[in-house]
Structure formats: structure tokens, C-alpha cells
Amino acid sequence: MSFQAYLDNAEKQTGITPRAFLGLAAGKNLTKHAEVIAWLKADHGLGHGHATAIARLVTKGPEFVAAHHTDGVLHLDGLAARA
Numbered sequence: 001m002s003f004q005a006y007l008d009n010a011e012k013q014t015g016i017t018p019r020a021f022l023g024l025a026a027g028k029n030l031t032k033h034a035e036v037i038a039w040l041k042a043d044h045g046l047g048h049g050h051a052t053a054i055a056r057l058v059t060k061g062p063e064f065v066a067a068h069h070t071d072g073v074l075h076l077d078g079l080a081a082r083a
Helices: 003-014 018-027 033-044 048-060 062-069
Strands: none
Touching: 003 018, 003 048, 018 033, 018 048, 033 048, 048 062
16 A cells, blocks of 8 residues: 555545644644554554554654655645545
């Protein structure tokens, strides 16, 4: 599964876009990978793989993820924005 697919599926499960997850994590001052994963599992019911993908986005940032995991293309504004 591609990195973007993990983000898209997490959005399908929660209704929360990747960009919104970035804002929520920032609002909670979550900066450590394990903290983000624990929060996503506990508060949003995500499985480990989906939580790990979002945690990487939160802790490394969109630019890093785009450069290292998606060939430079990363969609953060949700599925509806691409429809």
C-alpha cells in the first residue's frame, strides 16, 4: 500500500483529513512518534499501520514525507479536494 493510500484510508475511517490531523497533533503539542501513535489509536481508533503513517507525517513534516515517500506528490486536503 502506498503512503498516500494509508492517509486516504485513515481519512475514510475517521473523516479527518491529513492536514486536520497535523493541526490536531499540533494543538496537543504531540511531537514524539510513539505519542502520536498512541493518541491516534486511543482517540481515533486507527490501526498501527495507519497511525504510523500519520505519525510520520506529524513528526517529519509534509515536505519530508513528500520527498521520501510519495515521489513529491502528497495530498493533505482530503479525498473530497481531489474529486
